[in-house]
Amino acid sequence: MSYHLISxxxxxxxxxxxxxxxxxxxxxxxxxxxxxxxxxxxxxPDQLDINKLFGISYGMHHTNSVRFxxxxxxxxxxxxxxxxxxxxxxxxTENEADLHIGFVHPGMPYEYAIEVRPDSYMLRMESSLFKxxxxxxxxxxxxxxxxxxxxPYFGGNQVAPSDVHILLKTCKI
Numbered sequence: 097m098s099y100h101l102i103s104x105x106x107x108x109x110x111x112x113x114x115x116x117x118x119x120x121x122x123x124x125x126x127x128x129x130x131x132x133x134x135x136x137x138x139x140x141p142d143q144l145d146i147n148k149l150f151g152i153s154y155g156m157h158h159t160n161s162v163r164f165x166x167x168x169x170x171x172x173x174x175x176x177x178x179x180x181x182x183x184x185x186x187x188x189t190e191n192e193a194d195l196h197i198g199f200v201h202p203g204m205p206y207e208y209a210i211e212v213r214p215d216s217y218m219l220r221m222e223s224s225l226f227k228x229x230x231x232x233x234x235x236x237x238x239x240x241x242x243x244x245x246x247x248p249y250f251g252g253n254q255v256a257p258s259d260v261h262i263l264l265k266t267c268k269i
Contacts, residue, residue, distance in 0.1 A: 100248045102133070102260040107251050109262070115244035124152050124245070125209035126264045130175050130202045133260035136168050143170065145252030146180050146195075150264060151210060153246060154239035159185050162217040162234070163246055164197070164208050174199040177208075179219050179232045188234060197221050198230035207267055212239070 100109035128149065137143065144167065151163025165180035179195040181188045188195070198221050200206050211218045217236055222229040247264075250256040
């Protein structure tokens with residue numbers, strides 16, 4: 097179990113400073129619960145920026161990587177979960193692909209899994225309480241055999257407006 101705190105005024109969580117290298121990792125999964133601070137209002141277009149939850153790189157993360165992203169939806173009053181992907185140095189945007197995976201309730205655990213297939217990333221989120229499974233698949237090209245794990249990060253260009261608390265528990269789904 098790993099408790100991550102992104103302190104007010106910062107981007108990185110308290111556990112994101114040192115990269116954890118992997119060699120050929122193809123599956124990555126957690127049970128995650130959002131707590132305090134996931135509700136925010138940046139009062140402008142930065143509200144639509146995607147914060148990062150967790151993921152994995154193949155080489156450098158701004159070259160080839162796949163992550164779950166999140167942002168607070170003011171209208172629904174829920175956390176929106178999205179794919180956040182780089183392929184060959186280019187970030188895939190919402191204009192180019194359907195990155196929306198689903199919505200989650202703060203304080204409730206959800207299972208998240210990334211599976212790296214030979215030609216695509218599959219991101220899967222499920223809730224045993226609500227009996228839902230949401231999946232997004234994004235194409236990628238040939239990947240390197242090494243990389244590092246990626247952990248919570250707030251922003252875009254804005255820092256966390258309050259302390260953000262996220263609990264990650266390793267799971268096998």
